Amino acid sequence: MDRTREVVGLVGDVLGREAIGTYLHGSCVLGGLKPASDVDVLVVSRRRMDDRRRRALLGGLLTISGLADGTRPIELTVVVQSEVRPWRFPPTGDFLYGEWLREEFEAGAVPRPEPMPDLALLITTVLAGDHPLSGPPPAQVLDPVPHADLLRASVAGIPDLLDELDGDTRNVVLTLARIWTTLATGEIKPKDAAADWALARLPPECRPVLEHAKELYLNRRYSEEGWSGELRAQVRPHVDRVLTEIDRLSRR
Secondary structure, eight states: OHHHHHHHHHHHHHHGGGEEEEEEEGGGTTTOOOTTOOEEEEEEESSOOOHHHHHHHHHHHHHHOOSSTTOOOEEEEEEEHHHHSSOOSSOEESEEEOGGGHHHHHTTOOOOOEEOTTHHHHHHHHHHHOOEEESSOGGGTOOOOOHHHHHHHHHHTHHHHHHTTTTSHHHHHHHHHHHHHHHHHSOOOOHHHHHHHHHTTSOGGGSHHHHHHHHHHHHOOGGGOOOOHHHHHHHHHHHHHHHHHHHHHHTO
16 A cells, blocks of 8 residues: 555654554554545654654655545554553553644644543554554554553543534544444444444434445545435434433443
8 A cells, every 4th residue: 555655654754763663553454445534553652752753744744645636644643652551541642643633734733742542442453453564563562452441432532523523424423333332342343334233223213324424434535425404404313312322331
């Protein structure tokens, strides 16, 4: 995959020997890339980056990642190994790049260290996928995430997720289905598999929104996405039903 070679080359140029390993996660290792999937990469480093390296890594990602002209977007997370080994929650990430942040970065913002509960999910997927792009196997670099922290991480981002419901409907609906699935099964499933699991447990009147989100995920780029007025009116009731199930499981 040309995009991953570019990422590995950029990480090597910027971090050099400070990079312990570079690992795929997300759709790349959970069922395969779909039309609008990011290439999800976790970099494990020996120490925090200085400002020069942050800006160099950001500049490279702004160049090789994108959403136009068939360019595959990159989501890249850097974590310092000592922040997650031995494991503790919530972990701190050193750097996060994603296309949803491009406008901020082009305006001058630079990724900084911050708490990242989602690292529990990323690391779990990295270990399960076992797909190093550089460096040793991930099990030699990362500790397993305790089940309780995996569940905590699954629900931690729900408030921010709901803020994106109107602008990123397909991903919010699918991510909520995955959270419900993870809480119930303890597994992180591909988005389409999580949708199938949730659809089998929803009443018929609550299924059309998730069915449509799954179809978009499997077959459509974001530029091809559409929601009818009828479906749009059903989004919030669907989300409320799934949130009720999530809340019930998280209180057990």
